[in-house]
Amino acid sequence: MSTQLERSASQARDGSSNQTMTAFVYDDYGNADVLHCAKLPIPDRLPGQILIAVEASSVNPIDYRLRSGEMKGLLPFGFPRIPGYDVAGTVADCAPDAPFGRGDRVMAFLDHMRGGACAEFAVCAIDVAAKIPDSMQFADAAAIPLAGTTALQSLRDHGKIAAGKRVLINGASGGVGAFAVQIAKAYGAHVTAVASSDNESFCMELGADCFYDYEKVDFTKSVEHWDLIFDAAGKSGYFDSRDVLNEHGRYVSTEPDAKGMLMTLLTWPLSKSGKVMLAKPNAADLRELIRLHELGNLKVTIDRRYPMNQVADAHRRVEEGVDRGKVVLVNG
Structure with a gap:
C-alpha cells in the first residue's frame, strides 16, 4: 500500500x-x-x-x-x-x-x-x-469479481452447466468470455469458443475444445448443436441461436436491453429458454472463483x-x- x-x-x-x-x-x-x-x-x-x-x-x-x-x-x-x-x-x-x-x-x-x-x-x-x-x-x-461472477452465474445458475454438456461461448476471448471458457472446462463441459481468428490460440490455451472464427463461420447456421449458448459478446440473439440449441437447451446473454428483457419473459416457459444475465454480488461465488484460481483452473x-x-x-x-x-x- x-x-x-x-x-x-x-x-x-x-x-x-x-x-x-x-x-x-x-x-x-x-x-x-x-x-x-x-x-x-x-x-x-x-x-x-x-x-x-x-x-x-x-x-x-x-x-x-x-x-x-x-x-x-x-x-x-x-x-x-x-x-x-x-x-x-x-x-x-x-x-x-x-x-x-x-x-x-x-x-x-x-x-x-x-x-x-x-x-x-x-x-x-x-x-x-x-x-x-x-x-x-x-x-x-x-x-x-464482476466478469468472473457474470461467467459463473451465467453458466452454473442460468445455464445449468454440468459435466458432458456441450457449451458454446460467443466472445470467448473477452473479459467475461475468457473466464467462461475456463469455468466451463473446470465443470467438465465440452467447449466451443467463438472469437476472431487472432484469438484462436488464446482460446485453445484457455481450454476450449474447438474454435470458430466468427468472420468465417456463422455458428447459428452450424450442423452442430449445443446444450448452452452463452453470448458473452452480446452479438447474437436468442431467435438467431435457438435452431442450434438441443432440446431443453438454454441461451444466456449479457446484453441488458429492452429486447433482451422481453426475450427472457417470452421464452421462460419454452423447452429452449433464453435469459439476459445480470450478475448479483455474492461472496460465496467470489470464494468459488478464488478456489478455481488457486487450483490453476482460472487464470x-x-x-x-x-x-x-x-x-x-x-x-x-x-x-x-x-x-x-x-x-x-x-x-x-
Missing part, C-alpha cells in the same frame, strides 16, 4: 474528522473526458459493511455505458458518481465481530448500484467480499494496466474493444 494510502487508512481507522480521499468521478454523462479527480469524504462504514483501502480495480463495459448515460433511467440518483464495481485491497475498518480483520487482503464486487471502486476507499456489505490468498496479486484479484489475463489517475484512458481502451482479458487500474 502506498504511503499516502496508508496514512489515509490510518485516519479512517482512527475515526478522524474531516477525512477525505482522492476519487475519480464524473459530474454529468458524457464521453471519457468527463472523468476527473476530486476530493470526497471517505465513505462511512455502516453496520454490516467493511471499509476497503483500494489497491486495484478494473474497468468493465457496464462502467462506460453508465458513464455515457446509456442506462440513466436505471440510476436516477445525483452526481458526482465514482465508477467501478471491482475492488481488491485491504480491510481498513470493520466491526469487531466481522468475519474480516483490519489488514485482511480482500476482493469485492461492490453492491452499490452506482459503483464506487475508482477511489482510495470503498465500502461494501460483508457478504459481497471474500479474503484472497497472499499468492494472489491485487491486480489479478481486481480483474475477477487471469490482463490486457493493460493503468494508474488510477488514468481512468479516462482505461475507459477509452475498453470502449475501443479489448480482444483479450481485462483492463486493470492500480492505486499508488
Whole structure:
C-alpha cells in the first residue's frame, strides 16, 4: 500500500474528522473526458459493511455505458458518481465481530448500484467480499469479481452447466468470455469458443475444445448443436441461436436491453429458454472463483494496466474493444 494510502487508512481507522480521499468521478454523462479527480469524504462504514483501502480495480463495459448515460433511467440518483464495481485491497475498518480483520487482503464486487471502486476507499456489505490468498496479486484479484461472477452465474445458475454438456461461448476471448471458457472446462463441459481468428490460440490455451472464427463461420447456421449458448459478446440473439440449441437447451446473454428483457419473459416457459444475465454480488461465488484460481483452473489475463489517475484512458481502451482479458487500474 502506498504511503499516502496508508496514512489515509490510518485516519479512517482512527475515526478522524474531516477525512477525505482522492476519487475519480464524473459530474454529468458524457464521453471519457468527463472523468476527473476530486476530493470526497471517505465513505462511512455502516453496520454490516467493511471499509476497503483500494489497491486495484478494473474497468468493465457496464462502467462506460453508465458513464455515457446509456442506462440513466436505471440510476436516477445525483452526481458526482465514482465508477467501478471491482475492488481488491485491504480491510481498513470493520466491526469487531466481522468475519474480516483490519489488514485482511480482500476482493469485492461492490453492491452499490452506482459503483464506487475508482477511489482510495470503498465500502461494501460483508457478504459481497471474500479474503484472497497472499499468492494472489491485487491486480489479478481486481480483474475477477464482476466478469468472473457474470461467467459463473451465467453458466452454473442460468445455464445449468454440468459435466458432458456441450457449451458454446460467443466472445470467448473477452473479459467475461475468457473466464467462461475456463469455468466451463473446470465443470467438465465440452467447449466451443467463438472469437476472431487472432484469438484462436488464446482460446485453445484457455481450454476450449474447438474454435470458430466468427468472420468465417456463422455458428447459428452450424450442423452442430449445443446444450448452452452463452453470448458473452452480446452479438447474437436468442431467435438467431435457438435452431442450434438441443432440446431443453438454454441461451444466456449479457446484453441488458429492452429486447433482451422481453426475450427472457417470452421464452421462460419454452423447452429452449433464453435469459439476459445480470450478475448479483455474492461472496460465496467470489470464494468459488478464488478456489478455481488457486487450483490453476482460472487464470487471469490482463490486457493493460493503468494508474488510477488514468481512468479516462482505461475507459477509452475498453470502449475501443479489448480482444483479450481485462483492463486493470492500480492505486499508488
